[in-house]
Amino acid sequence: MNWLIDFFGDPVNWSGPDGIPARLLEHLEFAGLSLLLAMLIALPLGLLIGHTGRGALLVVSIANAARALPTLGLLVLIVLLMGVGTILPVLIPLVALAVPPILVNTYEGIRGVDPDLRDAAYGMGLRGRQVLGRVLVPVALPLILLGLRLAAIQVVATATVAAYVGLGGLGRFIIDGLATKNFPSTIGGAVLVALLALLVQLGFTLVQRATVSPGVSERQTIR
């Protein structure tokens, strides 16, 4: 506890390019951009293979294998190959981390929709794309959001390793603290990252409440 007071109580930690606000912004930039890129790749692909069923086995197998990629290894390899001129070396491993959960959950969500519902939608005269947008996506939304939430949490947590190769973000407090045996900084950084991850978790819970149809989430039984 004293370490935390040392860290958060020190005004030096609250200003300048090494301060908490600046590092937090960097962290959010890494995590936000990676998540956005991962969504742009994984959501359309997941919807496509979930809806058509084509190439699903191949795509899902690749995505599951990609889950095993160690982010730290990927990061140091890419930085050695490309240098650290831009933030691209951080984005690539983080995107690789975020795509599988979004892709697999979107696919499973769409594919898992009750076939009767799908048939009913076609029977009502909806076309392929309308069925996807008006029936399949709303029904699959809890699983899609779960995938996004898992991806977001992992990205926020893992963006800390960017500091190991000299890039910014909240990981700097952790890695620099470890290197200089500054324990308050290390613990303080760890607590900040954990708080951020919890906020993301809370944010997604709220988004889920707001966007998932009451009929789907069983908050309201349909008679």
Add this chain to the structure above:
Amino acid sequence: MSEEPLVRWDWIGRNWPTIQGLLADHIVMALVPIVIGLLIALPLGLAGVRWRWLYQPTVGVMNVIYSLPSLAVFIVLIPVTGLATRLTVMVPLTFYAMAVLIPAVVDGLGSVPDHVRQSAVAMGFTPLRRLLQVELPIAVPVVLAGLRVATVASVSLVSVGALVGRGGLGYLFIDGWQRQFYTPIVVGIVLVVVLAGVADLLLILAQRLLTPWSRARGSA
């Protein structure tokens, strides 16, 4: 540096004993938490099914634990478990495994059709025998799906432990980075992915052996 090939095969040959040691360390640190996590998740999952009100709070706590960054937890644990010990890495991984496995056990038992449960009761199965011989076998596919996710994640996460001095194959990333040398990094990445793949295959195989009826019906 531009002459440097991505993989120097002679380096792998010369350092093979070291790599093997790291691989063994990695396997222990990744798999022991899965086994212990499963052993804890089974009774907790059963309790969650038996006493429904217990389940939501348990999942809530597990969600919070799951969202804690592994590196952060490793560091907070150092004063307790020591720097560069296996325990520092294995304790958090056990909790991550539980976070995935408890919902899997509960969902798995929930997937047992009611008529099957009632048939077992009607045939005179005692609650314990019903659990062991009817409900758990039917829950196997769902539990194993959770086990596969947890195992792959665990294998991949161990390498982060290298930042606190004990990361199995993750050491190769640190080594390669410090010497600006590609080979150990490539070797590490490949071995981690292969290890996760082998573990995943073994679990798929286990599922085939444990659920012979799904094969008999002709659906995998």
